Amino acid sequence: MPSASRPYSSPAAVIDSDAMDSAAPAVTVESINPKVLGCEYAVLGEIVSHSQRLQHELQNKPGFHPFNEILYFNVGNPQSLGQKAITFFREVLVLCDHPPLLDKSETRALFSGDAIARARHILDVIPGRTTGAYSDSLGVKGLRDAVAAGIASRDGFPANPDDIFLTDGATPAVHIIMQLLIRSEKDGILCPIPQYPLYSASIFLHGGSLVPYYLDESTGWGLEIAELKKQLDEARSKGITVRALVVINPGNPTGQVLAKENQKQIVDFCKSEGLVLLADEVYQDNVYVDDKKFNSFKKIARSMGYEDADLLLVSIQSVSKGYYGECGKRGGYMEVTGFSDEVKEQIRKVATVNLCFSNISGQILVSLVMNPPKIGDESYESFNAEKQGILSSLARRAKVYHHSIIITSLLSRFCVRLCWFIIQALEDAFNGLEGVTCNKAEGAMYLFPRLHLPQKAIEAAKVINSAPDVFYARRLLDATGIVVVPGSGFGQVPGTWHIRCTILPQEEKIPGIISRLHAFHEAFMQQFRD
Numbered sequence: 001m002p003s004a005s006r007p008y009s010s011p012a013a014v015i016d017s018d019a020m021d022s023a024a025p026a027v028t029v030e031s032i033n034p035k036v037l038g039c040e041y042a043v044l045g046e047i048v049s050h051s052q053r054l055q056h057e058l059q060n061k062p063g064f065h066p067f068n069e070i071l072y073f074n075v076g077n078p079q080s081l082g083q084k085a086i087t088f089f090r091e092v093l094v095l096c097d098h099p100p101l102l103d104k105s106e107t108r109a110l111f112s113g114d115a116i117a118r119a120r121h122i123l124d125v126i127p128g129r130t131t132g133a134y135s136d137s138l139g140v141k142g143l144r145d146a147v148a149a150g151i152a153s154r155d156g157f158p159a160n161p162d163d164i165f166l167t168d169g170a171t172p173a174v175h176i177i178m179q180l181l182i183r184s185e186k187d188g189i190l191c192p193i194p195q196y197p198l199y200s201a202s203i204f205l206h207g208g209s210l211v212p213y214y215l216d217e218s219t220g221w222g223l224e225i226a227e228l229k230k231q232l233d234e235a236r237s238k239g240i241t242v243r244a245l246v247v248i249n250p251g252n253p254t255g256q257v258l259a260k261e262n263q264k265q266i267v268d269f270c271k272s273e274g275l276v277l278l279a280d281e282v283y284q285d286n287v288y289v290d291d292k293k294f295n296s297f298k299k300i301a302r303s304m305g306y307e308d309a310d311l312l313l314v315s316i317q318s319v320s321k322g323y324y325g326e327c328g329k330r331g332g333y334m335e336v337t338g339f340s341d342e343v344k345e346q347i348r349k350v351a352t353v354n355l356c357f358s359n360i361s362g363q364i365l366v367s368l369v370m371n372p373p374k375i376g377d378e379s380y381e382s383f384n385a386e387k388q389g390i391l392s393s394l395a396r397r398a399k400v401y402h403h404s405i406i407i408t409s410l411l412s413r414f415c416v417r418l419c420w421f422i423i424q425a426l427e428d429a430f431n432g433l434e435g436v437t438c439n440k441a442e443g444a445m446y447l448f449p450r451l452h453l454p455q456k457a458i459e460a461a462k463v464i465n466s467a468p469d470v471f472y473a474r475r476l477l478d479a480t481g482i483v484v485v486p487g488s489g490f491g492q493v494p495g496t497w498h499i500r501c502t503i504l505p506q507e508e509k510i511p512g513i514i515s516r517l518h519a520f521h522e523a524f525m526q527q528f529r530d
């Protein structure tokens with residue numbers, strides 16, 4: 001009989017909690033789930049924790065460090081580094097969040113006509129016309145319709161709203177797919193190395209095995225089918241059931257954009273090997289080179305003549321990246337095609353456990369990102385100017401030359417000398433450092449330079465039980481206030497060392513960052529040169 005004080009406890013739970021009354025602490029690090037203990041996420045790992053300590057010291061002990069601000073190069077979080085939100089998106093969100101504004105006479109003067117019309121339309125499809133209620137667990141039907149329409153117009157192939165699950169950013173989509181596929185450590189997921197550490201963390205948390213495949217740094221982080229096949233066969237020979245292939249395109253941390261032919265090979269590979277293709281396409285709007293274009297895997301598969309049932313494909317997208325950079329709003333979708341209705345029903349069931357799988361503002365935002373203003377709409381020109389401004393600035397930061405103006409007062413306050421320095425942007429700056437090579441960022445938001453560290457530096461790192469790239473990143477932070485992520489967090493070919501940095505700091509800050517980087521690196525190499 002359940003006790004009156006714990007009416008719903010099972011007998012076992014009653015016994016366990018009685019045992020907890022003893023002196024030993026109920027929860028210790030040793031007694032928590034080892035999967036939680038062992039899971040790591042380098043993007044916000046030990047270097048970031050150290051930077052937070054330094055940030056605190058900068059506030060409390062001014063002048064204590066040789067820099068006066070911490071420069072966060074570690075996270076792809078555009079608005080935290082000054083990127084402005086797209087006006088049209090925010091206007092629609094504000095109006096949807098506060099519908100009485102739609103009836104005010106001033107609103108027409110403050111908001112664009114198409115933002116008002118869009119907000120009215122969106123409210124019409126949201127049951128209860130409010131962003132404050134739970135929606136259908138998979139997302140508001142009318143917003144899934146809009147996302148499907150956006151995908152269809154992007155790809156030129158139809159999309160079914162019943163295949164769309166709206167999510168709080170891309171992260172929950174990855175977790176739900178891992179939860180679906182991983183039954184035990186005998187289930188493996190083929191993952192690129194280097195990879196975005198959400199994948200290693202999620203596979204670990206769900207108790208599966210990460211089956212690595214290496215991207216080839218010497219060919220600009222190329223994805224070779226022979227390497228996929230080799231790793232797949234090796235995993236199978238060890239008794240691992242490989243269930244899915246993760247492809248991040250454009251790549252994080254590598255910045256590579258897959259060529260169409262390569263994507264076709266990947267589709268064929270997944271089809272013939274019976275693998276789910278988990279296509280992380282969150283950087284679909286971040287391509288900076290003229291000779292490459294983003295193509296969704298769905299479009300590639302359909303253009304090869306494959307029907308829905310021919311390929312198990314999950315494509316994920318997020319409002320956090322692109323030119324929108326709305327990381328804090330938490331919106332995204334996954335498009336799940338090729339799965340049976342029974343399996344999709346199970347995904348739906350798990351989504352219902354979350355009540356409302358995605359917050360409503362995130363749902364609205366992803367519907368806007370997939371259906372931005374079109375030519376002829378009142379907002380189009382200003383929207384397009386904002387979008388192109390952000391994308392071209394990102395492209396410049398990734399590769400192109402930019403100018404730094406140094407204004408030096410020389411003789412008197414009336415005599416100002418303008419020195420124009422053409423400083424190579426980040427990629428070239430890294431390539432200009434002794435022992436550093438950096439591939440071109442074709443897309444996404446990062447550079448992943450390789451550090452050829454002197455043996456003495458590798459040994460010094462070993463003495464303090466640190467990986468050489470962690471050692472380097474820590475020294476860089478202590479000397480300059482620049483926060484980067486050590487390559488070990490993403491995985492790398494053993495014996496190679498990298499760091500990842502975003503291309504997001506505002507352009508005017510980059511010359512200062514580059515000169516700090518140069519000075520640090522020279523001193524580091526000087527100290528440890530063999």
Ligand code: DCS
Pocket residue numbers: 043074075076077168169170171172196198248252280282317318319320327331332
């Ligand atoms: N997939 C990739 C490839 C990512 O880079 C990220 C975030 C996500 C999924 C998850 O994003 P959301 O959950 O916000 O949609 N990238 C992190 C990174 O590497 N730096 O900043 C965030």
